[in-house]
Amino acid sequence: MIIQVKNLSKTYEYYKKAPGIWASVAGLFHREKLYKKAVKEISFEIGEGELVGFLGPNGAGKTTTLKMLSGILYPTSGEAKVLGHTPWKREAAYQKQFALVMGQKNQLWWDLPAMESFILNKEIYEVPDAEFEKNLNELVELLDIKDILDVQVRKLSLGQRMKCELVAALLHKPKVLFLDEPTIGLDVVAQKNIRDFVKHYNRENKTTILLTSHYMEDVKDLCKRVIIIEDGEIMYDGDLVKLIEKYAPYKVLKITFERDVEKSDIDRFGEVMEFEPGNVILRVDREKAKNVAREILSSDLPVDDILIDEVDISDVVRKIFSNGKDNSLKA
Amino acid sequence: MKKYFRVWKQLAVMASESYMSNRIEYGSYFLGKIIRFCFLMLMIAAIFSHTGNMAGYTKYQVIIFFLTSFLIDTLGQAAFRGVYLFREDVRQGNFDYTISKPLNSLFLVLSRLPDFLDVIFIFPLVAFLFYAFSKLDIFYNPQLLAYYPVFLMLSFLMVAGIHVISVTLTMWTMESESFIWVLRNTTFLSLFPPEVYSGSIQLFFTFVFPIIVIFAFPAKVLLGLLTLKMALVALAMTFVFFGGSLLLWKTGLKHYSSASS
Incomplete structure (x- = not known):
């Protein structure tokens, strides 16, 4: 392994600074020390x-x-080796x-x-x-x-x-x-x-x-x-x-129609994420994506173009962050 | 050592090019330095037009103090100008690059901008010193002349120590290089023989903030006025001060928290 990190932690020390001139004057004599745990016992290898x-x-x-x-x-605290060296020994x-x-x-x-x-x-x-x-x-x-x-x-x-x-x-x-x-x-x-x-x-x-x-x-x-x-x-x-695959078990179908369609015409195929009369974005199960696309094409809908796409990775990551920490996320 | 010289040489080339690309800024700085020097020389001349001596020193002895002080100050500025760029480097996080390079980071910080305008200034200063020395009515002692550069070197190490303390404080606090301005401002006090000040002030500036040791002792050596006891004190103080400053820097590096990304 080129990079080995084991239980690496970093806590920053800093001082509280209240706003206002009097708080600044008071700060000359007494400052409250605060701690921020920036990295908490992380481990990985590369x-x-x-x-x-x-x-x-x-x-x-x-x-x-x-x-x-x-x-x-x-x-x-913790250890790290990069190319066999402890980095902070410089x-x-x-x-x-x-x-x-x-x-x-x-x-x-x-x-x-x-x-x-x-x-x-x-x-x-x-x-x-x-x-x-x-x-x-x-x-x-x-x-x-x-x-x-x-x-x-x-x-x-x-x-x-x-x-x-x-x-x-x-x-x-x-x-x-x-x-x-x-x-x-x-x-x-x-x-x-x-x-x-x-x-x-x-x-x-x-x-x-x-x-x-x-x-x-x-x-x-x-x-x-x-x-x-x-x-x-x-x-x-x-x-x-x-x-x-794990956090976005669905794909996105981007469909363009030759003429305007009603939302009710297409919501049976999947979850409608965006709707404009001529352009629709559908979310469908990953495994069913091809079949759904085939169904749409063989239906009587006036399809001009259809694209099967992966979900935007930033949405996946945003979803993970918005869910908060969850141990089940570990691969 | 060879590597450090090669790096310093490249830094010197880059600094010179940088000066040339900022001609107005550095031209003004150089002009200001000349004006300050001339003004102080005129002040000495004016003082001695009214009196025969200053605190027991003759005109040319006072000039030796003045020129020695100016020379040490100029040497320090020529070698350690990087100190004035350091705060911005720390605040902007560019010091992170310095610290990650396979070279002593203190060397890179201090010698980042060797100042050739100051180096140019050193030549007339040395010529003035020789002239003033030739005017002194003292017994020519080659030993004194040999000791003079040794004490200049000790002073240079002390000045280096003050710069090291200054950059360490900047690194810790991310505030301005204020400590170096304490040196710059007190340098003015050292342009004259220390005896013009009262005993307690002399004690303070010898043992607490040693600008008398830095700026006046070399001149006293040249004039044959420094006792062996005080010479040894200067030697010991240099090692403690310079060694202590390096220790402080090492500790500072260990606690460096870097600017936020």
């Missing part, structure tokens, strides 16, 4: 070359877990083998072209000249950023900057990659470019990747396995397809 999605709402503990595995944070031998990319933070120098930051990382990670050239050329070609290498980072678009952040992180060919919201704020085209790159990089280099993202498209596109975390606890760890 094998070589796996690309695992780490899902959860804001404040669930995803980023805290990633930061502990990167050695940025010390845990309150050994150079470990730090040279992993990379971290955070969508909302940057390691590139703002006033300078990204190339300067790449050279700085080359020196920090002690990448030999020939290897640096080779890796850089590969990454630049894959991400198609040749034209922006000499442009000041502050002049780049968010998508271009994220591509450069990825290059800076991958120049030393890490064996483990932690991606924290790499597509956040990007437009759909830029998101897809980043996703395609991550997929390709994982396949070609067998890099173990742990990805957190708010965008379900990222997870659906990239991850076979997902770990769902809420309120610091793991609620699900397993196959994404099984998760959908």
Whole structure:
């Protein structure tokens, strides 16, 4: 196993801050210390070359877990080994083998072209000249950023900057990659470019990747396995397809009609989720989906087009979160 | 060591390019530094146009104190300018990247922006020092000249220690690099010989917040006025202060809570 996590916990300490000037003055003399359990005894293992999605709402503990595995944070208790190292010991031998990319933070120098930051990382990670050239050329070609290498980072678009952040992180060919919201704020085209790159990089280099993202498209596109975390606890760890099968035992039929139909004409086929006279979305049992579609087509309804689709994964996850913690969710 | 030099060299190249891309900002900063230096020199000249000595020191001895203090301050700013960027790095969470790299994070934090404008300033300062020293009516002692850089080095370590304490406090509190401004503001007090201040103030700034040890002791060594006892005190204080600051940084790193995502 490349990543082994056992009973890992993190509790943050912080101080209560009441609003108002007098509360601020009082706070100079006495402050109430508060504790927030961000991660609660989580355990999981990730094998070589796996690309695992780490899902959860804001404040669930995803980023805290990633930061502990990167050695940025010390845990309150528990154990973790990544590539045989304890991350928070911050050994150079470990730090040279992993990379971290955070969508909302940057390691590139703002006033300078990204190339300067790449050279700085080359020196920090002690990448030999020939290897640096080779890796850089590969990454630049894959991400198609040749034209922006000499442009000041502050002049780049968010998508271009994220591509450069990825290059800076991958120049030393890490064996483990932690991606924290790499597509956040990007437009759909830029998101897809980043996703395609991550997929390709994982396949070609067998890099173990742990990805957190708010965008379900990222997870659906990239991850076979997902770990769902809420309120610091793991609620699900397993196959994404099984998760959908288990928590969304239905499929969606999207039907377009040549002319308007009545709702009463179609509600016998399944649960009507959305209805417009010419367009209907039906929810039907997963196993019965094909038969229902066949029935609709052979009926006298004026069907123009029919599409059998999976339910939106974000709905599944939302459903899990809204149900609250349930031990039966564990895969 | 070779790796650290190569990283520092690249940081220096990047800092220079950064300065050149922000010409107005750094040009103004450099101009301000020259104006401050000239103003203080004029002030010394004005004081000595009315009196023959200051707290028992001649004009050129006072200038040695002034230039030594200015030199140490400039060396500290040239080497540790990264401290002024640190708060934003911590607040924005970019320090997370620094901490995850296979290099001493303190080195990366402090040496992030080597300041060549300050380095340029060092040359005329040293030339002025030689000039002032040549004007002193004291017995030329090569030993004193040899001790001077040693004490400058000790002062540099103490200044490094203050910068380390400052970044540790910033890391803990995520507040401004206020501690470094205590040093910057008290540096002004050290431009003159410590004897101009009362005994209790001298004691405070020698043993509690040791700016007299940092800024005045090297000048006293050059002037042959530092006793062996006080020289040993300076040596011991440097090791305790610098060592203590590194320990504090290590403890701070262990408790670093990172900015929220």
